[in-house]
Amino acid sequence: MKRRKFLAKTSLLSAGIALPEVVSAGTKVNEERSFLTVAHITDVHIRPEDNIPNRALDWLNLVKKHQPDFYLNGGDSIHDASYKDVSKERVLEQWKVWDLFRAGISEDEVYSCIGNHDPWWDVPNKEEEPMYGKPYVVKRLGMPAEYYSFDKGNWHFIILDGNYEGISLGEEQMKWLEKDLEKLPANTPTLVMSHFPITSITNALVGGQHKDHKELKSLFYKHKDKVRVCLSGHQHLLDRTWYNDVHYFCNGSLSGFWWGEGDEESAGKQYYLETPPGYAILKLHDDGRVENEYFPLI
Numbered sequence: 001m002k003r004r005k006f007l008a009k010t011s012l013l014s015a016g017i018a019l020p021e022v023v024s025a026g027t028k029v030n031e032e033r034s035f036l037t038v039a040h041i042t043d044v045h046i047r048p049e050d051n052i053p054n055r056a057l058d059w060l061n062l063v064k065k066h067q068p069d070f071y072l073n074g075g076d077s078i079h080d081a082s083y084k085d086v087s088k089e090r091v092l093e094q095w096k097v098w099d100l101f102r103a104g105i106s107e108d109e110v111y112s113c114i115g116n117h118d119p120w121w122d123v124p125n126k127e128e129e130p131m132y133g134k135p136y137v138v139k140r141l142g143m144p145a146e147y148y149s150f151d152k153g154n155w156h157f158i159i160l161d162g163n164y165e166g167i168s169l170g171e172e173q174m175k176w177l178e179k180d181l182e183k184l185p186a187n188t189p190t191l192v193m194s195h196f197p198i199t200s201i202t203n204a205l206v207g208g209q210h211k212d213h214k215e216l217k218s219l220f221y222k223h224k225d226k227v228r229v230c231l232s233g234h235q236h237l238l239d240r241t242w243y244n245d246v247h248y249f250c251n252g253s254l255s256g257f258w259w260g261e262g263d264e265e266s267a268g269k270q271y272y273l274e275t276p277p278g279y280a281i282l283k284l285h286d287d288g289r290v291e292n293e294y295f296p297l298i
Contacts, residue, residue: 034287036153039063040280042074042195042233043115043253046097052259053097059254059277059297060104066281070152071108074233074251075115075195077141079258082117091120091131095140111150112141113159115195115234134163147173149180154286156184156226160194166211167196174215181223189288190226197232199248201239205273208234220246229282229290236272238294249292251280256298270298 041063046056063071078094080086102110118137123129130136134146147161147169158180164170169177184190192198196208198216203209210216220227221244229247236253256270256277257263267274276296283291 035283035285036070036155037066037068038282038284039066039068039071040074040193040231040249040251040282040292041071041254042231042251043076043236043255044073044098044101045076045079045117045253045255045258046101047079047094047259048097050259053100055259056101056254057104059279060101062295062297063279063281064105068108068281071105071110072157072193072231073110073112073141074193074231075113076117076233076253077112077115078118080117081120082122084122086120086122088120088123088129088131098140110142111157111159111193112143113193113195114138114141114143114146114161114163116163119163134161147176153284154189155284156188156190158190158192160192162194162196162210167208168210168212169216174212174219178219181219181226184223184226187225187288189228189284189286190223191229191231191284192220192227193231195232196234197239197248197250198230199241199243200232200235200250201241202235202237202250206235206237217244220244228288229284229292231280231282236275238275238278240292247290247292249280251292251294252276252278254279254297268298 078098081091114134114137119134120131123132126132138146147159149158196210198210198213200209224245227246232250233253235250238252239250241248252275254277257272262269262271265273270277276298278294278296280292280294
């Protein structure tokens with residue numbers, strides 16, 4: 001079953017062995033350490049059916065055991081608000097169970113980006129509907145804006161929104177990104193997170209990559225003393241790419257095969273193709289070195 005067909009079907013329903021991805025490249029920060037520990041979870045796709053809220057919380061408790069300094073949420077937090085004829089009630093019930101999931105780490109900081117399945121577009125009247133589009137997602141996820149940046153320890157973090165035409169940043173956001181990188185002191189280690197991969201291997205298999213990847217590649221090369229790592233989700237596949245001294249990690253998904261059992265192409269139960277559901281733990285060292293380790297949940 002193809003991913004879009006599967007998502008469309010499920011969105012209309014009624015109401016540790018670790019895989020090493022460790023690579024050397026260089027609020028709540030433990031001053032006795034010289035690195036940040038960051039949990040990257042992505043594509044939770046939470047919905048109320050099939051005991052998914054409890055299953056998701058059980059897996060979140062495994063992530064918590066790593067005692068991360070904070071969490072990066074890579075988008076597609078709810079299962080699907082983006083398809084035609086999705087009702088307001090269906091969207092609200094998905095956000096309700098997301099709130100229960102988020103309560104599992106209520107004392108922790110979570111920095112999110114917007115996934116393509118998070119915004120509700122097919123509303124009766126977008127001028128009068130407060131839940132329309134991305135502003136409502138920003139509100140529900142507690143984001144300061146659709147895209148933004150912040151600092152933790154020695155690191156700078158940039159959260160992008162690729163939900164523009166053809167999977168891109170658009171002109172305004174690209175200019176913002178250029179200015180954000182330009183103002184940083186030289187040699188500031190920087191992590192970029194987007195929902196969609198900027199550069200990936202899995203794009204050759206399933207598509208889904210930023211169409212403005214060449215512009216982003218050139219911008220990152222201009223600031224090659226700063227940009228060290230880019231994180232993404234969307235693909236539900238695990239890959240890593242290294243180009244111009246930037247590490248690109250596409251860190252699978254928490255939901256695997258969208259919480260389903262899989263299909264004829266799945267390598268195992270709940271796998272999407274050859275990737276099991278899981279999450280990543282990163283160690284971001286003060287000197288810019290990066291460690292990224294993916295932990296399968298099956």
